[in-house]
Amino acid sequence: MKFSRLFGKSEEPQPPEEPEQPDAEAVADDGAGDGDGFEGVPEGDSDENLDEQWRGRAADVIPGGASTGSKRPAGLYGEGTAFGPTHYTRASGCHITTAGGLTLIDCTMALGSVALGYGDETVTRAVLNAAALGNVAGLSHTSEVDIADRLCDIIPCAEQVRFLKSGAEAVSAAVRIARAYTGKSKVVASGYFGWHDWANDALGIPAGARADVLRVPFDDFAALERACQQAGADLAAILLEPVVEKLPSPEWLAAARRLCDAQGSVLVFDEMKTGFRLRPGGYQEYGSFEPDLAAFGKAMANGFPIAAVVGRAAVMEAAANTWISSTLASEATALAAIAGVLEWHEKTEVCDTLWKTGEEMMGAVNRAIAASGAEGVSVDGIAPMWFLRFDTPARESRFLELALEEDVLFKRGAYNYAAIAHDEQTLIDIEHAASSAFVQLVEETQN
Numbered sequence: 001m002k003f004s005r006l007f008g009k010s011e012e013p014q015p016p017e018e019p020e021q022p023d024a025e026a027v028a029d030d031g032a033g034d035g036d037g038f039e040g041v042p043e044g045d046s047d048e049n050l051d052e053q054w055r056g057r058a059a060d061v062i063p064g065g066a067s068t069g070s071k072r073p074a075g076l077y078g079e080g081t082a083f084g085p086t087h088y089t090r091a092s093g094c095h096i097t098t099a100g101g102l103t104l105i106d107c108t109m110a111l112g113s114v115a116l117g118y119g120d121e122t123v124t125r126a127v128l129n130a131a132a133l134g135n136v137a138g139l140s141h142t143s144e145v146d147i148a149d150r151l152c153d154i155i156p157c158a159e160q161v162r163f164l165k166s167g168a169e170a171v172s173a174a175v176r177i178a179r180a181y182t183g184k185s186k187v188v189a190s191g192y193f194g195w196h197d198w199a200n201d202a203l204g205i206p207a208g209a210r211a212d213v214l215r216v217p218f219d220d221f222a223a224l225e226r227a228c229q230q231a232g233a234d235l236a237a238i239l240l241e242p243v244v245e246k247l248p249s250p251e252w253l254a255a256a257r258r259l260c261d262a263q264g265s266v267l268v269f270d271e272m273k274t275g276f277r278l279r280p281g282g283y284q285e286y287g288s289f290e291p292d293l294a295a296f297g298k299a300m301a302n303g304f305p306i307a308a309v310v311g312r313a314a315v316m317e318a319a320a321n322t323w324i325s326s327t328l329a330s331e332a333t334a335l336a337a338i339a340g341v342l343e344w345h346e347k348t349e350v351c352d353t354l355w356k357t358g359e360e361m362m363g364a365v366n367r368a369i370a371a372s373g374a375e376g377v378s379v380d381g382i383a384p385m386w387f388l389r390f391d392t393p394a395r396e397s398r399f400l401e402l403a404l405e406e407d408v409l410f411k412r413g414a415y416n417y418a419a420i421a422h423d424e425q426t427l428i429d430i431e432h433a434a435s436s437a438f439v440q441l442v443e444e445t446q447n
């Protein structure tokens with residue numbers, strides 16, 4: 001890098017220097033051995049007190065203990081719980097090392113944002129290279145165009161793309177585009193769309209911010225019709241999370257399409273969890289059902305911060321007539337992470353593996369439940385995104401605590417996510433941990 005202007009030295013203009021290529025291989029695999037190169041911490045070297053200290057430090061300086069809701073202690077393990085690690089220092093494959101040095105198998109995969117594995121070599125190398133080349137500048141990086149083009153090849157409804165940094169932003173942008181395109185206000189919505197005012201009813205949000213959003217339950221045909229009737233000619237969009245615990249019925253989606261068409265409204269899918277997981281193109285590819293707009297994020301960049309709103313060009317053009325903009329929306333490291341993910345999907349059938357691995361995870365936990373005779377718990381969801389349904393929050397928390405004693409982190413509520421990094425040995429370990437936890441839970445229930 002040249003600092004001639006900064007240091008006042010005059011110099012002949014130079015061609016750009018080849019940036020030094022970072023040794024991504026070393027970064028991505030600094031452990032020995034095969035698999036995800038994770039040898040773990042020798043027994044006896046972990047320190048639960050350290051885990052507790054980090055939980056305490058976080059509580060002092062970060063309201064709720066974490067900036068991501070599901071990573072707060074209450075989010076991880078249940079309201080009022082006082083166990084379990086909350087912070088990590090290293091993640092590789094499907095393993096995480098806690099601040100106290102424990103090595104855990106992670107079934108949560110960072111809320112589904114990682115479908116390959118933590119620190120994936122292909123993605124890491126792409127990101128490091130992009131960083132070395134300068135991840136932002138006064139102009140847009142060519143990779144913004146390149147990745148947009150490639151997403152249009154992969155996602156059925158995508159003819160144009162806008163990038164943003166978070167899922168909430170991408171869905172908000174989809175709603176803004178739908179309203180700009182139709183000139184209408186009302187949105188009939190089913191699902192979770194992030195923390196923004198219009199999408200949430202948390203403390204601090206004025207009722208007016210969501211006054212034009214009519215909420216309907218998942219897969220409820222009658223409620224969808226009623227809400228659309230209520231919205232009438234002012235219906236800008238129907239916004240659906242297409243998979244919530246189960247696949248949607250074709251009738252529900254067909255009704256959404258018909259109701260949109262009747263009012264000239266926009267059908268939007270939030271594919272945050274389903275994109276690059278059920279199929280690369282999300283539920284719309286899996287179920288052969290195209291919306292007008294869709295929001296993608298999470299697994300699209302294997303944990304790097306980027307999301308996209310995509311859709312039919314005629315509708316997406318409205319983005320140019322309203323205001324959707326973020327300083328770092330198209331910075332190049334996260335775009336490079338998408339390129340790394342796309343490389344994986346070109347090389348191998350990632351989504352087929354996620355389905356198969358998820359089925360094996362569900363099978364393993366089902367066997368553990370059956371063998372222990374545990375009651376009041378079932379395995380639910382679909383293979384790439386499944387969860388444990390407990391009869392009481394207290395029993396769920398206790399199970400999570402017992403599973404941690406066996407070095408496995410399960411998700412409280414929905415979802416556990418299959419990843420490429422969950423290999424055969426991991427599946428065996430997951431079954432063993434679940435078995436021990438359920439056996440202990442049954443014993444405690446009987447006493």
Ligand SMILES: Cc1ncc(COP(=O)(O)O)c(C=O)c1O
Pocket residue numbers: 111166167168169171191192193194195241270271272273297
């Ligand atoms: C379906 C769906 N939409 C939107 C979001 C919000 O995404 P983010 O947390 O990246 O803002 C999430 C996050 O979990 C999600 O699952």
